[in-house]
Amino acid sequence: MNPxxxxxxTVYGPDQQARGAFDGGRITEIKxxxxxxxxxxxxxxxxxxxxxxxxxxxxxxxxxxxxxxxxIVSYVIEGELGHLDTLGTKSQVPxxxxxxxxxxxxxxxxxxxxxxxxxxxxxxxxxxVRQTIRDExxxxxxxxxxxxxxxxxxxxxxxxxxxxxxxxxxxxxTMIDVTIAPGGDYGKAVAAGRSLSVVTIDGRGRWWSxxxxxxxxxxxxxxxxxxxxxxxxxxxAAGPLRLAIVETPRRVxxxxxxxxx
Numbered sequence: 001m002n003p004x005x006x007x008x009x010t011v012y013g014p015d016q017q018a019r020g021a022f023d024g025g026r027i028t029e030i031k032x033x034x035x036x037x038x039x040x041x042x043x044x045x046x047x048x049x050x051x052x053x054x055x056x057x058x059x060x061x062x063x064x065x066x067x068x069x070x071x072i073v074s075y076v077i078e079g080e081l082g083h084l085d086t087l088g089t090k091s092q093v094p095x096x097x098x099x100x101x102x103x104x105x106x107x108x109x110x111x112x113x114x115x116x117x118x119x120x121x122x123x124x125x126x127x128x129v130r131q132t133i134r135d136e137x138x139x140x141x142x143x144x145x146x147x148x149x150x151x152x153x154x155x156x157x158x159x160x161x162x163x164x165x166x167x168x169x170x171x172x173x174t175m176i177d178v179t180i181a182p183g184g185d186y187g188k189a190v191a192a193g194r195s196l197s198v199v200t201i202d203g204r205g206r207w208w209s210x211x212x213x214x215x216x217x218x219x220x221x222x223x224x225x226x227x228x229x230x231x232x233x234x235x236x237a238a239g240p241l242r243l244a245i246v247e248t249p250r251r252v253x254x255x256x257x258x259x260x261x
Contacts, residue, residue, distance in 0.1 A: 006223065006227055006230075007190060007209075007222060007223050007231050009220075009231075010219070010220045011213055012032070012041045012218045012220070013217055016040070016218075017030050017031050018030075018031040018035075020038070020052065022060065023056075023062065026060035026113075027054055027055070027060040027061075027113060028054070028055050028056075029053060029055070031050070032053065032199050032218035033045065033197065035050065045195050045197050045248055046250045046252060047125055047172065047248055047252055048124075048126075048197055049125060049126045050122075051122075051124070051197065052123075053119065054119065054120055055118070056113035056116070057116060057117050058113075058117075059112070059114065060112075061111070063110050064086075064110045065108060067107060067108070068103055068106040068107075068133060069129035069133040070126055070132075071101070071125045071171055072100065073098060073099070073101075073122070073125070073160075073161060074120050075120060075244070076096065077119040077120055079095060079115035080093070080094045080095070081093055081097075081112070081113065081114065083110075083111060083141075084109060084112070085109035085110075085139060087107060089109075089139045089141075091139070091141045093143060096147070097141075097144045098166075098167060099139070099140070099141055100140040100142070101138070101139055101140070102132070102169070104132055104133065104136050104137040105135060105137060121199070121244060123246065125173050126256055127170040128170075128254040130254065131170075142166045142167060147159065147160060147166065154181030155178065155179070159176055161173055173248050175245065175247075176245050177201075178244075179242045180233070180243075181235065181240055182235055182237050182239050183235060184234070185234050185235075186235075186243075187232035188232070188245075189229070189230055190247070192226055193223065193225045193250055193251065194247055194249050195249075196219075196220070196222075197218070197219075197245070197247075197248070198213075198219040199217075199219075200214060200215055200216060200243055201244055202242045203235060203242055204238070204239070204241065205236055206234050207231070208231065
């Protein structure tokens with residue numbers, strides 16, 4: 001595919017991403033989008049505030065801790081993830097499911113890795129916190145069969161976040177899980193002033209602009225401010241390519257939290 005080469009594409013390898021650990025090292029994290037003090041290459045994409053890929057080879061716990069005002073989605077890639085919170089929730093979802101919190105005026109929670117191994121994304125989004133800090137906190141559990149998956153010409157697109165999905169947030173964001181058959185192409189239009197944040201879950205491929213990607217690479221695709229951009233990626237012929245793609249605006253009409261304060 002040969003879309004108009006208007007977008008910019010930057011690939012950050014795993015060695016450019018921040019790292020973290022919990023539960024005495026039982027849970028490790030690589031962070032495509034990290035806090036500034038963690039020395040990652042990217043620390044924000046508009047209202048996309050934080051993205052960690054957590055892995056546990058056995059059972060592990062991220063202990064009780066608070067959140068306020070932000071919207072946080074945990075998407076399970078492998079294994080099973082449990083959740084407890086101060087709302088009285090006790091929940092668990094297997095691979096392909098998700099847990100979401102609109103943390104509002106405040107809630108504390110903890111995560112349990114229940115299978116060996118377990119992998120999940122935790123992605124934080126920033127709505128207008130001046131408003132959401134007044135809201136009652138909400139927890140959303142989504143089992144795998146509740147998500148729609150569209151199949152077309154060797155490409156499967158699973159819609160995770162956005163209008164018409166089980167996870168509709170106040171932040172302007174969509175998220176999809178895309179699997180491309182070996183040698184296949186996937187194309188997408190990106191509106192002016194918007195960005196794609198793309199994590200390679202598995203497989204290898206190449207963006208139309210020439211940049212190659214492999215497992216755990218993070219790609220930032222940015223459309224210009226004044227024009228829509230067409231983007232495309234081709235999976236390597238040796239195997240399928242699986243991507244998690246978050247689309248957000250680069251700028252919003254409300255003040256964003258300054259993590260350096």
